Amino acid sequence: MINAKEQFKIIMKGVSQVINKEDLMEKLEKSITTNTPLVVKLGLDPTAPDIHLGHSVVLRKIKQMQDLGHRAVIIIGDFTGKIGDPTGKSKARKPLTDEQILENARTYEHQVFKILDRDKTELKFNSEWLSKLNFQDVIKLASKVTVARMLERDDFENRYKNNQSIGLHEFFYPLMQAYDSVELEADIEMGGTDQTFNILMGRTLQKDYGKDSQVALFMPLLEGTDGIEKMSKSLKNYIGICEDAVTIFQKTMTVPDNLIIKYFELATDIHPDEVHKIKLELENPKINPRDVKMRLAREITTLYCGKSEAEIAEEHFKTVFQKNLIPDDIDEFILSLDCCVKDDQIDLTKIMTKSGIAKSTSEARRLIIQNAVKIDGKKFSDFLMPNPHISFVIQVGKAKFFKVKIEN
Amino acid sequence: MINAKEQFKIIMKGVSQVINKEDLMEKLEKSITTNTPLVVKLGLDPTAPDIHLGHSVVLRKIKQMQDLGHRAVIIIGDFTGKIGDPTGKSKARKPLTDEQILENARTYEHQVFKILDRDKTELKFNSEWLSKLNFQDVIKLASKVTVARMLERDDFENRYKNNQSIGLHEFFYPLMQAYDSVELEADIEMGGTDQTFNILMGRTLQKDYGKDSQVALFMPLLEGTDGIEKMSKSLKNYIGICEDAVTIFQKTMTVPDNLIIKYFELATDIHPDEVHKIKLELENPKINPRDVKMRLAREITTLYCGKSEAEIAEEHFKTVFQKNLIPDDIDEFILSLDCCVKDDQIDLTKIMTKSGIAKSTSEARRLIIQNAVKIDGKKFSDFLMPNPHISFVIQVGKAKFFKVKIEN
Incomplete structure (x- = not known):
């Protein structure tokens, strides 16, 4: 097993925040001593089933931890989906129907395993335990948190201040997500920085229920191919993980040079030491960034389409764009x-x-x-x-x- | 059956607020037309089992409605007691144990039937339906109300403004009480004026669940024998309904003259027209208020100890206090x-x-x-x-x- 310090280095690559480093190091050491893999949790809201590189950031980090021997538990928030995550929203979401949730979950499952190691992944629906809670259990859960603490969450605070209504049920979204961590005894919970409140609530709630607190690991948001906005399907600046090799390769080649390193950090599994070398290369004026980007495109395409498809895509790109002097930022x-x-x-x-x-x-x-x-x-x-x-x-x-x- | 207008007059005696009169009148008329008694609901928190005249105010009003043919449902809030009613409290209450709740409920039951008509009363524990609600039902319930609406309740608002913590579970007290009304299809809910928020929430919630909205009937608080503070055991200004006839009689005789009419209105079942006559008597300078108070004491003592006991108590009072010139406000x-x-x-x-x-x-x-x-x-x-x-x-x-x- 790789030693804790080396594991720590790999896990920390590209991470935007960890709460906290000491706990993470301690958990890694204990995992080695007791020969017990850590439980890495990721909650997915079954609402946006088309996974692109933006979503892949947390999944790739989990894959890296699986490669280090740890175990992933993916929670499909089917129960939570009935409320709708109010995170960052200015209005209450419409609840999903059972059919929509199930269909989205199936699509998710298919895509998630393009990234994760199936043998080291458990896929669970949180209705498994949440639907069993009765009113008294819910009261116990609610008693662990104050109204003021809930209203500290940015989106709730803004809505409250602006007299926009917050349904009392919306307060349960963070609580449910946190309770999932109690139920799973999660060691690490992954999420984007927009998940800070919910994941930290899991940390607190585990303690309230007499469990070890999880480490909160936040990944940054990835800009899309336009280099400006957060990657998103609606903004058409995305690279979908189910797209064909030629498209993935070509789209990656349109990523602005200043994001090459960020893409290496967040969208590939390349070792942090190697990323550091690439960074030094890029700083070398003799090196053409386009060649480094070719490597990035090859890496990413290989991850989702395999080595031979990636080679064909690269060849195609060279033929079409380079030999024919086609610019790569065309409409x-x-x-x-x-x-x-x-x-x-x-x-x-x-x-x-x-x-x-x-x-x-x-x-x-x-x-x-x-x-x-x-x-x-x-x-x-x-x-x-x-x-x-x-x-x-x-x-x-x-x-x-x-x-x-x-x-x- | 007594006509709606006359029923309305009897019900309105001593009432501090009704929301609203039109609905009450309509319900009374419908009750007569369909020959269906109204369901009068009273929720009791099983925390303070010694009933005194202060508590009796709402119970007497219910008795008066029973005498008009209506049906009472007394909810022992055993489930609610697990949270503790935060009404008017500046801190969260300690939840009661199951044993405490059951013991208090038994004491309540014994005392309540000193006032109510047993044949026209159902005694229910709200755990009967509340304990059956699952997480999804609770979410549905919570979705009917906004956080802002909850924070409008005086005590919550004050605590929030003063940075005193409000447990999220406390928001469920009014919701549970309101849900009881949905479950019972209550026509009228009784309470003290401090229950305004909770009872009106029942009115709203019934509508949200597709039922007829209940009428909210608020009774004023009764001052104790000191004539100043709200009647309360801890202030020793109370008349307990389980006390002996001599004590009830004597204590009633210490009530200040300016409260005689209020006591007639709130602590006896005397018809409003008769109360009006007594009021006129009191305004007559030839009448000694002490004689009117003797009647009040006899009425109240009779209600709880029967006619012969009341007569003995009156005789005793006359012997001890009047013939021996003992002042009645002694230590x-x-x-x-x-x-x-x-x-x-x-x-x-x-x-x-x-x-x-x-x-x-x-x-x-x-x-x-x-x-x-x-x-x-x-x-x-x-x-x-x-x-x-x-x-x-x-x-x-x-x-x-x-x-x-x-x-x-």
């Missing part, structure tokens, strides 16, 4: 498969008109006939393309590039 | 039986020394031998008195009077 059009399919093949003229590359079908046909159109850097003079051909760059003339993505 | 000493018993009889010398009437046993003996001691107006020259002799006036010389009460 992307996302089209639905329905609107561009013809006789089971993809109709290029439809793509060109739908995306605005050509003003009309006749103009699109003319451009194709004139050999003015390249697909992924190669001249293309047919109107139909084999299907599926889901992500490619279309070039018209010498200077016009558009990325096209076709979705089902 | 009272309460002594425990243990400290004044001798050979199964009561040792008068001990009473005289314990109460400070005599400085020493020898002085007490001397006074008794000198025929200077009267008991209830009669000369007494023995050292021992028959036991039990629980309440009497001892007179030493011509001007010194002391009331003595011996308790087990």
Whole structure:
């Protein structure tokens, strides 16, 4: 088993805050002495089932701890989902139905195991124990916390001050999450920095119930490919972990240079010493950041699509973008498969008109006939393309590039 | 059945507030039309089992409604008692044990039926339904109310503003009490004015659960025999409903004249028209208020001890106090039986020394031998008195009077 100090170093990579370091070190040492893996807890709210690199940050950290021998418990907050996490929200959420929760949970499960080690992971639904609590148990739970403490939470405080209503039931979200930690006897709870209040409540509540307090491990939020906003599907600055290798590779290559190290820290499992070396490389003026980013793209693509897919994606990228001098920050059009399919093949003229590359079908046909159109850097003079051909760059003339993505 | 208007008049006697009159009138009319008695609810917190006239105010009002044909449901808040009603308290109460609750409830039951009509009363423990609620039911319940609404309650608001902690569980007291009304489909809930928040919450909650809203009927607080403070055992200004006839009669005679009408309204079942007549009598300068108070004392004593006991008590009072010109506002000493018993009889010398009437046993003996001691107006020259002799006036010389009460 790797010694506690080395484990500590690996766990601390990229972490934004830990409460507290002494407890973490102590837990690691005890784990080694007693040969007992630590229980690493992550609670997931079954509301946003499309996992992207932003969500992967905590999951990758858990995977790193699994590689060190520890055990993960993923809580699907099916019971909690019935309330809706009010974290950071200015209004009470609509509760989910049982069907929605179950469907989201299945999608989650599928995606989570693209990152975590299945053999070292338990997946649990918190309804297992929360649904068994009766009124008296709930009263006991509620008695452990004061109203003032609840109103200290930023979002509650703001809503209270601004006369926006807070349903009394919303106070139970942090309590339920905290009670999960009591039930699991969690050693470490993972979360984003927006989870500080809830995770620290778990720490307190475990003590109130006579258990050892968990270590709270907070990961920073990851900016999306635009380098500015938090990665999010709605902002279209995301890299989805279920996307194809070519897309993951290409999207990673659009990440701004100043985020390369942060991505290495948060989106890969590369050892902190190695990340440190990469940082030094980047500071070397002789090194082209693009080459370092190629390594980042390869690392991330390999994590989700495997080594050979990643190599193909890299080759494709080199062919399309580098050999043909295609810039990598070109506009992307996302089209639905329905609107561009013809006789089971993809109709290029439809793509060109739908995306605005050509003003009309006749103009699109003319451009194709004139050999003015390249697909992924190669001249293309047919109107139909084999299907599926889901992500490619279309070039018209010498200077016009558009990325096209076709979705089902 | 008595018509709605007349019922309304009887119910409204002495009431401090009703929310609202229209609803009450409507319920009374519907009750007559459908020949269905109204369900009158009273929640009792099983913490203070010695019922005195102060507590009797709401019970008497319920008795009056029973006499009009309605049905009472008394809720012993055994489940609620596990939290402790925070009403008017500046600190969270200690929860009661199951044993304490059961014992208090038994005492309550015994006393309550000294006032209520047993045939028209159901006695229920709210654990019957509250203990069956699971976490999800509790969440549903909590979702019906906002944190801001809870913090509007005076005592919560004050504690919050003064940084005194409010346990989250305390918010459930009003919710439980309100849920009791949902469960019972109460038509009227009775309470003191300090119960306004809780009872009105019941009114709202019934609506949220798709039931008819109850009428809230608030009774004023009754001042004790000192005429100043709220009647309370600890302030020794109380008239207990389980006290003996002589004591009830005598104590009632110490009520200040300005409270005679209030006592008639709140502590007797006399018809409002009759109370009105008494009021006019009192305004007549030819009438001695003491005679009106005699009637009050007789009424109250009859309610709790029966007619013949009340007559004996009145006779006793007249003999002791009126014929012997004993003032009725004399000091009272309460002594425990243990400290004044001798050979199964009561040792008068001990009473005289314990109460400070005599400085020493020898002085007490001397006074008794000198025929200077009267008991209830009669000369007494023995050292021992028959036991039990629980309440009497001892007179030493011509001007010194002391009331003595011996308790087990």
